[in-house]
Amino acid sequence: MNRPTITDIARLLQLNPSTVSRALNNHPDVSPETRTRVQELAQELGYAPNQLAVNLRKRHSGLIALLVSEMNMFFNPSVFRAIEQEVYANGYHLIILQSNNTLIREKQNVQICRQLAVEGVLVSLASEAQDLSHFAPLLDQKVPVVFFDRILPQNHSCSVTIDDVEITRLAVQHLADKGHRRIGGLFGDPNLTITRERFRGFKQVLQELDIPFEEKHIAFAQDSEQGSQQALKIMEQEPAITAFFTMSDELMVGAVQAIEQKRLRIPEEIAIIGISDGFAPEFYNPKITHIRHSGYEVGAEAARLLLGVIREEIKDPLHVQLACRLVELGSV
Amino acid sequence: MNRPTITDIARLLQLNPSTVSRALNNHPDVSPETRTRVQELAQELGYAPNQLAVNLRKRHSGLIALLVSEMNMFFNPSVFRAIEQEVYANGYHLIILQSNNTLIREKQNVQICRQLAVEGVLVSLASEAQDLSHFAPLLDQKVPVVFFDRILPQNHSCSVTIDDVEITRLAVQHLADKGHRRIGGLFGDPNLTITRERFRGFKQVLQELDIPFEEKHIAFAQDSEQGSQQALKIMEQEPAITAFFTMSDELMVGAVQAIEQKRLRIPEEIAIIGISDGFAPEFYNPKITHIRHSGYEVGAEAARLLLGVIREEIKDPLHVQLACRLVELGSV
DNA sequence: TTTTCCACAGCAAACGTTTGCACAAACCTT
DNA sequence: AAGGTTTGTGCAAACGTTTGCTGTGGAAAA
Numbered sequence: 169m170n171r172p173t174i175t176d177i178a179r180l181l182q183l184n185p186s187t188v189s190r191a192l193n194n195h196p197d198v199s200p201e202t203r204t205r206v207q208e209l210a211q212e213l214g215y216a217p218n219q220l221a222v223n224l225r226k227r228h229s230g231l232i233a234l235l236v237s238e239m240n241m242f243f244n245p246s247v248f249r250a251i252e253q254e255v256y257a258n259g260y261h262l263i264i265l266q267s268n269n270t271l272i273r274e275k276q277n278v279q280i281c282r283q284l285a286v287e288g289v290l291v292s293l294a295s296e297a298q299d300l301s302h303f304a305p306l307l308d309q310k311v312p313v314v315f316f317d318r319i320l321p322q323n324h325s326c327s328v329t330i331d332d333v334e335i336t337r338l339a340v341q342h343l344a345d346k347g348h349r350r351i352g353g354l355f356g357d358p359n360l361t362i363t364r365e366r367f368r369g370f371k372q373v374l375q376e377l378d379i380p381f382e383e384k385h386i387a388f389a390q391d392s393e394q395g396s397q398q399a400l401k402i403m404e405q406e407p408a409i410t411a412f413f414t415m416s417d418e419l420m421v422g423a424v425q426a427i428e429q430k431r432l433r434i435p436e437e438i439a440i441i442g443i444s445d446g447f448a449p450e451f452y453n454p455k456i457t458h459i460r461h462s463g464y465e466v467g468a469e470a471a472r473l474l475l476g477v478i479r480e481e482i483k484d485p486l487h488v489q490l491a492c493r494l495v496e497l498g499s500v
Numbered sequence: 501m502n503r504p505t506i507t508d509i510a511r512l513l514q515l516n517p518s519t520v521s522r523a524l525n526n527h528p529d530v531s532p533e534t535r536t537r538v539q540e541l542a543q544e545l546g547y548a549p550n551q552l553a554v555n556l557r558k559r560h561s562g563l564i565a566l567l568v569s570e571m572n573m574f575f576n577p578s579v580f581r582a583i584e585q586e587v588y589a590n591g592y593h594l595i596i597l598q599s600n601n602t603l604i605r606e607k608q609n610v611q612i613c614r615q616l617a618v619e620g621v622l623v624s625l626a627s628e629a630q631d632l633s634h635f636a637p638l639l640d641q642k643v644p645v646v647f648f649d650r651i652l653p654q655n656h657s658c659s660v661t662i663d664d665v666e667i668t669r670l671a672v673q674h675l676a677d678k679g680h681r682r683i684g685g686l687f688g689d690p691n692l693t694i695t696r697e698r699f700r701g702f703k704q705v706l707q708e709l710d711i712p713f714e715e716k717h718i719a720f721a722q723d724s725e726q727g728s729q730q731a732l733k734i735m736e737q738e739p740a741i742t743a744f745f746t747m748s749d750e751l752m753v754g755a756v757q758a759i760e761q762k763r764l765r766i767p768e769e770i771a772i773i774g775i776s777d778g779f780a781p782e783f784y785n786p787k788i789t790h791i792r793h794s795g796y797e798v799g800a801e802a803a804r805l806l807l808g809v810i811r812e813e814i815k816d817p818l819h820v821q822l823a824c825r826l827v828e829l830g831s832v
Numbered sequence: 833t834t835t836t837c838c839a840c841a842g843c844a845a846a847c848g849t850t851t852g853c854a855c856a857a858a859c860c861t862t
Numbered sequence: 863a864a865g866g867t868t869t870g871t872g873c874a875a876a877c878g879t880t881t882g883c884t885g886t887g888g889a890a891a892a
Contacts (some may be wrong), residue, residue, distance in 0.1 A: 171641065172616075173878060184842045189880060198841060203877035214637070218563060219615040224552045224847050231595075239581045245571045252571070252598055262614070263563075263595050266584055267748035280593070283551045305546070309503065421783065429786050451753065453760050505848055516872045522849060531870060553848035556877050 172213040176428075181205060189324065192217070218226045223285075232260045232474065233286040235277050236320065237269045237294050246445060247317070250467030251290060258475050260287065267294040273350040275302045282306060288474045292317040312477035316470035318360055324485055325473060326477060328470040330461045331489040336369030338494050339413050339441045339459050344377050344499050348411035350437060351379070352402045353386040354395055363388070366415045366443075396423025396429075403430060411500070412438035417448040420456060425448040454498025461492035504545040511536060512550040552635025555617070564806065565618040567609050569601045569613045569626050569650065571679070577648070578777060582799030583622060588806050592619065599626040607634045614638060620806045624649040627689045644809035648802035650692055652672070656817055658809060660802040662793045663821040665695060668701030670791050670826050671745050671773045676709050678769060678832050680743040683711070683720040684734045686727055686751040696718070698747045698775075717741065727754025728761075735762060743771035749780040752788060775824075793824035 172191070172497070178185040190198045190481050191206035192215075198206075209215075209410065223229050234248075255262045263286070265277040274294045281289055282305050290304060291313060300323055307315055307325070316328040338452060343351055352368050356363045367386075374381050384405045387398035395414070405407055414420040414425075420442035432438045434454060442456055443447060445463035449456035469488055476482035501648040506524070510517040515534065522530045523538035524547075524717060530538075530566050541547075564587050566580075587594045588617050595618070613621050614637050623645060632655055638645055639657070648660040675683055685810045688695045695756070699718075706713050716737045719730035731754060735741055744759075746752040752774035758768070764770045767788060774781060774788055777795035781788035799818055808814035 174880095175878070186880075187841055187880085189878095190841090193880085195842065195881095216611065216619070217879050218556075218617050220552070220556045220617055220849090222880080223882090224550075224556045224849090224877085225879045227552070227847065231551060239577045239584070245577060249571045252596055256598070261595050261597075261616070263593050264584055265593075266581070266588070279548065283548050284593070285550070285552055294828070338580075410861080430835085443641070447753075448783070451780070454787075503840050506850095507848070517848085518873080519849075519871055520847095522871090525850085529870065534870085553877090554850080557849045557851090557877090600892065740846085 170209075170345070171218070173218065174215075177213065177215060179208055181209060182224050184312065185212055187335070187371035220228045227285070229285045230260055231263050232286055232290065232471075233277075233284070233285045234262055234283045235274065235281075235289060235291045235349075236266055236499060237267060237292060237385035238266050246463035247470075250464040251471045254468055254471035254475070260475075264443045269296060271302070277481050278302055278305055281311065282286070282309065284300050285493045286311065286347070287313040287480045288314070290470050290474055293360075295359045296357070298327050306352070312474055314470050314474040316466055318362055319362055326473045326486045328466055328473060328488045328490065329362070330466065332365035333372065333444055335459050335461065335492050336366050336415070336494070337373045338378070339443065340373040341463065342369060342411065342457070342496075343411045343439060343441055343496055343500060345454065346411075346439065348500075349379050350406070350408050351385065352406070352409045352412045353425055354399060354402075354412060354414040355386065355388045356416055356419065357390055358388050363415065370413065381404040382406075388418060389422065391424040395419040396425040397422075398427035399423040400429065402456050403427075409438065411441070414440065414442045417442065417444050417446055420444070420458075421448060426453060434499050441500055449495075449497060449499075452499070456499045457497045458495055459492050460495045461490060465490055503550070504542075504547045505550065506547075509541055509545065509547060510539060511640055513541060515576075520804050524700070531712070543698040552752045559617070562619045563594055563595050563616055563618045564620045564803075565597050565609075565613045565616070567606065567613075567621060567623045568596065568598055570598050578647060578795035579799035579802075583803045586800055586803035586807070592807075599699045601626045601628060603628040603634070610634055610637055613643065614641065618643065619699065620644040622802050622806055625651060627691045630691070646806040646807055648798055648804050650694055652693055656819075658689055658814065658818045660798055660805060660820045660822065661694070662798065664697035665701035665704065665778070666792065667775055667791050667824050668698050668745070669705045670824070671775065672702060672705040672709070672753050672799055674789070674828075675745065675771060675773055675832060676711070676744045678743075678771065680832075681711050682738065682740050682742050684718065684731070684738070684741045684744045686734075686744060686746040687718065687720045688751065690720050695747065702745065703750055709802065714738075714743055721754065722752060724750050724754040724757070724807060725749040727756040729754075731755040731758035732761065735759075741770065742771070746772065746774045747780055748773065748778050752790075753780060755789070756784060758779040760828055764832050773832055781827075781829060783829075784831070789829045790827055791824050792827045795823060797822055 174185050174188045178188045187198060188206050192210060218410050266272040267277060271294060274297060292352045300320055314326045317321055319327045355367050371381050387402055389395040389398045412423050413464055414423050421442055425436055434440060440456060442458040444458045445461050449458045473486060504521045506517050510520045517529060520538050523535045526664050566583060599606040599609060606629060632652055646658045649657055649659055651659045658674040669733060687699050703713050719734055720732045744755045746755050756773055761771055766772060772788060774790040776790045777793050781790045805818060
């Protein structure tokens with residue numbers, strides 16, 4: 169037995185499909201009597217509108233796309249949850265497209281968005297993306313786009329990030345307050361704005377504190393494993409290091425591994441401070457002191473902005489920077 | 501400037517829309533000459549088919565839905581990645597629906613699937629779901645459904661799980677091999693089949709090993725926090741406990757917290773063994789011995805099954821149980 | 833009673849594709 | 863040269879809704 173359509177209901181009730189449609193949508197033009205007749209029969213038949221037809225007719229899809237580099241355990245679940253909730257609460261559905269950090273996939277994903285007639289796009293850029301030209305197909309069609317987390321500075325759409333310079337300032341300042349002056353720094357993919365900003369912040373704060381910046385104190389790494397190796401290398405080249413700053417949970421995990429491998433005690437022999445929005449700092453003993461920012465908030469804010477743009481409540485590109493705070497645990 | 505349609509191209513080329521359609525779809529009925537003429541113009545205009553219209557006409561959406569309780573860091577990212585990749589590689593798109601573990605939301609989500617005419621559904625059940633009656637709307641329409649991870653036994657669709665009894669057997673056996681006979685057990689939501697099965701396995705293995713089962717050695721908890729409290733309670737009621745078995749990463753984290761709070765050393769004073777598919781066991785020092793199963797594999801297998809059913813390559817309900825293995829690290 | 837207006841329902845077109853069928857021209861058969 | 867087949871294209875309907883417009887009957891106003 170096939171799904172009933174509006175036309176089926178119309179036939180059964182000796183009505184015109186248009187009347188049935190209006191009745192179901194509570195259009196004022198239809199009498200209360202027919203309205204209930206229609207709605208009751210619809211209920212009885214288990215009628216559900218064919219969204220495909222509605223979409224075509226209304227020329228929209230009810231879809232919002234999330235373009236993301238990849239799902240990993242460190243950042244995304246909370247961001248993701250926030251986005252899904254916000255999007256769902258507003259009657260849209262979310263479709264996920266991963267780029268695996270490649271530009272080609274990101275381009276394809278943009279095309280997919282266009283084909284599916286998504287009504288808005290949330291983007292956390294692939295690390296390969298050096299500019300935003302591949303988003304032109306969407307922007308040309310006036311599809312609202314909001315960038316978050318991994319963004320590029322030169323964007324004319326809304327964006328949501330955290331204040332990367334401020335975040336490193338908080339971290340390094342805290343280390344300095346505790347007397348550390350030889351500070352190792354572990355940074356992520358140098359292609360990402362987020363990395364560049366945090367690195368810039370790091371250098372800036374050192375300068376403000378009159379601590380000389382040294383190349384051999386810092387390193388870039390793509391993941392935990394590399395982070396661990398780089399941390400080891402730093403400690404070997406400069407045994408006088410008394411503290412590590414790590415710009416992400418992944419790198420923090422790597423650094424702790426290296427420290428444990430060196431059999432150094434935290435915080436007595438070496439301190440470590442990170443940036444986190446997840447559970448990772450709580451896993452360790454002592455727990456890791458870190459600057460906390462909320463992935464959930466980033467996601468929620470990004471989704472809210474996007475919905476605002478879709479509803480045309482927001483006209484101009486807004487660049488939101490979320491605040492964060494120092495969480496003192498036992499690692500410094 | 502609006503997006504060009506097939507009709508636009510037809511007009512420009514003095515052709516019928518149907519011919520253009522066929523040309524674009526490489527239908528053999530169209531001459532090579534017109535085919536290239538059409539395709540070149542399409543290229544030039546940046547034509548992309550209106551998927552909404554295609555969907556309506558073809559009566560499908562190209563969408564696969566993922567119904568999941570909620571995104572948390574412990575299980576889902578890897579499952580999720582696998583699913584997205586598999587689904588994407590086969591030309592479908594993924595839409596995510598969270599139930600927040602409530603039955604109401606799960607019912608709504610089923611309705612949404614029906615409305616959007618999704619072509620297949622992957623389900624990890626909400627803990628409130630006691631039966632599968634609310635999936636009837638989908639099954640009636642012959643929409644392929646595959647259950648994974650959190651399933652119910654009485655299902656007539658495909659399912660992918662891990663062998664829960666076997667997994668606990670491996671764990672408890674390992675503890676016993678190391679001489680432990682007073683073993684605490686931490687279990688999750690008792691409404692879930694996964695919990696029941698693991699609990700059943702736990703008792704069964706104890707019996708096989710001639711270890712008496714005691715109520716006060718075990719507890720159920722919904723999250724890390726509760727897990728920690730319950731572990732404390734167990735240790736206080738029964739100080740002779742020498743080992744903990746935890747059925748999930750969340751609970752393992754809770755148990756370790758409790759153990760650290762009691763200032764007991766792992767593994768000298770108390771052992772712990774878990775079940776994991778993630779990084780959590782690696783975070784600790786010593787790393788936590790655990791039974792490893794692959795979330796990625798679960799996701800990939802579930803997606804493959806679903807695609808098989810969609811393509812009608814798989815006719816009968818298949819119940820796949822994935823293998824797992826003991827990973828000996830330092831906690832036992 | 834006639835006019836005006838409103839409430840309600842129907843008609844038909846439209847959204848952009850796809851596809852079964854018809855048809856013409858060109859190509860092979862004998 | 864007549865018939866049959868192939869090749870390429872067009873026609874029109876269909877997918878299930880929504881919506882501007884038209885039209886009707888009856889109530890209210892004159």
